[in-house]
Amino acid sequence: AQSVTQLGSHVSVSEGALVLLRCNYSSSVPPYLFWYVQYPNQGLQLLLKYTSAATLVKGINGFEAEFKKSETSFHLTKPSAHMSDAAEYFCAVQIPGRRALTFGSGTRLQVQP
Amino acid sequence: NAGVTQTPKFQVLKTGQSMTLQCAQDMNHNSMYWYRQDPGMGLRLIYYSASEGTTDKGEVPNGYNVSRLNKREFSLRLESAAPSQTSVYFCASSERVAGSPGELFFGEGSRLTVL
Numbered sequence: 001a002q003s004v005t006q007l008g009s010h011v012s013v014s015e016g017a018l019v020l021l022r023c024n025y026s027s028s029v030p031p032y033l034f035w036y037v038q039y040p041n042q043g044l045q046l047l048l049k050y051t052s053a054a055t056l057v058k059g060i061n062g063f064e065a066e067f068k069k070s071e072t073s074f075h076l077t078k079p080s081a082h083m084s085d086a087a088e089y090f091c092a093v094q095i096p097g098r099r100a101l102t103f104g105s106g107t108r109l110q111v112q113p
Numbered sequence: 114n115a116g117v118t119q120t121p122k123f124q125v126l127k128t129g130q131s132m133t134l135q136c137a138q139d140m141n142h143n144s145m146y147w148y149r150q151d152p153g154m155g156l157r158l159i160y161y162s163a164s165e166g167t168t169d170k171g172e173v174p175n176g177y178n179v180s181r182l183n184k185r186e187f188s189l190r191l192e193s194a195a196p197s198q199t200s201v202y203f204c205a206s207s208e209r210v211a212g213s214p215g216e217l218f219f220g221e222g223s224r225l226t227v228l
Contacts, residue, residue, distance in 0.1 A: 009153065032214045043117070043203055043219030044156070051214060090155060094214055099144055099163050099207075100171060101217065103155040 002027040002093045004104035012110040019063075019078040021107045023091030026072065032094040033074045034101065035065055039087045047089070050074060061085070086111045115139050119204050119220035126194045126227045134189040134223050136204030144207045144215070145187035146171075147179060149200040150222070156203065162187055194227045201225070 007022040025031060032051050036044040048059025055067045061084075065076045074091060091104040117138045126132055138145065143164045148156040148171075158171030162181040176198060178190045187206075191198055202223045207215035 004155075006155075034214075036217075041221070043205075043221050044217070045219070046216045049214065049216070096214070099161055099169075100146070100158050102172075103148075103157070105153055105155040 002031060002095055002102050004091050004093050004102055006089075006091050006104035006107050008107055009105065010108045010110065012112060013081045014112050015083055016080050019076070019081045019085065019109065021076040021089050021091075021109065023065075023074045023076065023104060024072050025074060025091070025093045027093055027095065029095060030069075032096060033065075033067060034092040034094070035059065035063070035074075035076050036090045036092060036103075037087050038090065038106075044090060047076070081109075081111045083111050083113065085109060117204055117206055117218050117220035119202075119223050121223060122221065123224050124226070126191075126225065128195060128227060130194050131190065131192050132194065132225075133191075134202055134204070134225075135186070136188065136220060137186045138204075138206040138218070139185065140206060140208070140218065141184070142206035142208045142215075142218070143184070144209070145181065146205045146207075146217070147177075147187070147189045148203045148205065149173065150203060151200050159189065159202075191225075194225075196227045199225060199227045 003026045035047040092101040146161040147159040160179040204220045205217045209215045
């Protein structure tokens with residue numbers, strides 16, 4: 001079985017500040033890991049994914065995440081927040097070979113001017 | 114370039130009524146999914162269809178049925194709606210790439226309220 005824990009349901013940063021959204025996972029086998037973003041009244045879209053190649057994964061809109069096996073973490077970062085980054089972010093885990101993803105409960109990012 | 118299209122976008126039902134949520138994708142994907150999204154709980158998988166002609170239960174299938182009508186369409190039916198089924202429902206599709214997980218493409222969601 002696999003699970004995902006996102007620490008902090010709400011995160012607020014100032015425009016230009018570092019964004020750090022935390023995700024820890026549990027999996028019986030080496031997993032695939034994902035970050036999805038959801039803008040208001042829209043479906044989710046993929047930001048980035050980890051598939052056991054490079055541990056530092058770069059995604060769209062300047063986001064990146066680092067897979068740390070020893071910490072079972074896959075935190076999402078962006079060096080400088082932009083107002084347009086305000087959204088809800090979901091971490092997800094998938095067991096290789098299985099279809100379904102398991103999502104975390106989400107973190108809502110607020111960016112203050 | 115529609116991607117994944119869900120109908121209706123909004124629906125209000127009374128307890129005990131039935132309804133079907135429709136989903137269609139134009140990306141020729143083999144796999145389709147239905148998720149529900151509730152505050153503080155993220156997305157939970159209701160049912161999925163790995164390919165045309167197959168369906169499987171997800172994490173929260175009780176009270177729902179699905180039909181994979183053809184490769185494009187995957188519908189979700191509530192036979193007797195309950196207030197606990199008030200939620201936002203998302204349809205998604207994906208295509209597996211050899212050695213790598215396929216990206217999920219989501220529709221815009223269907224907001225269902227059961228009174």
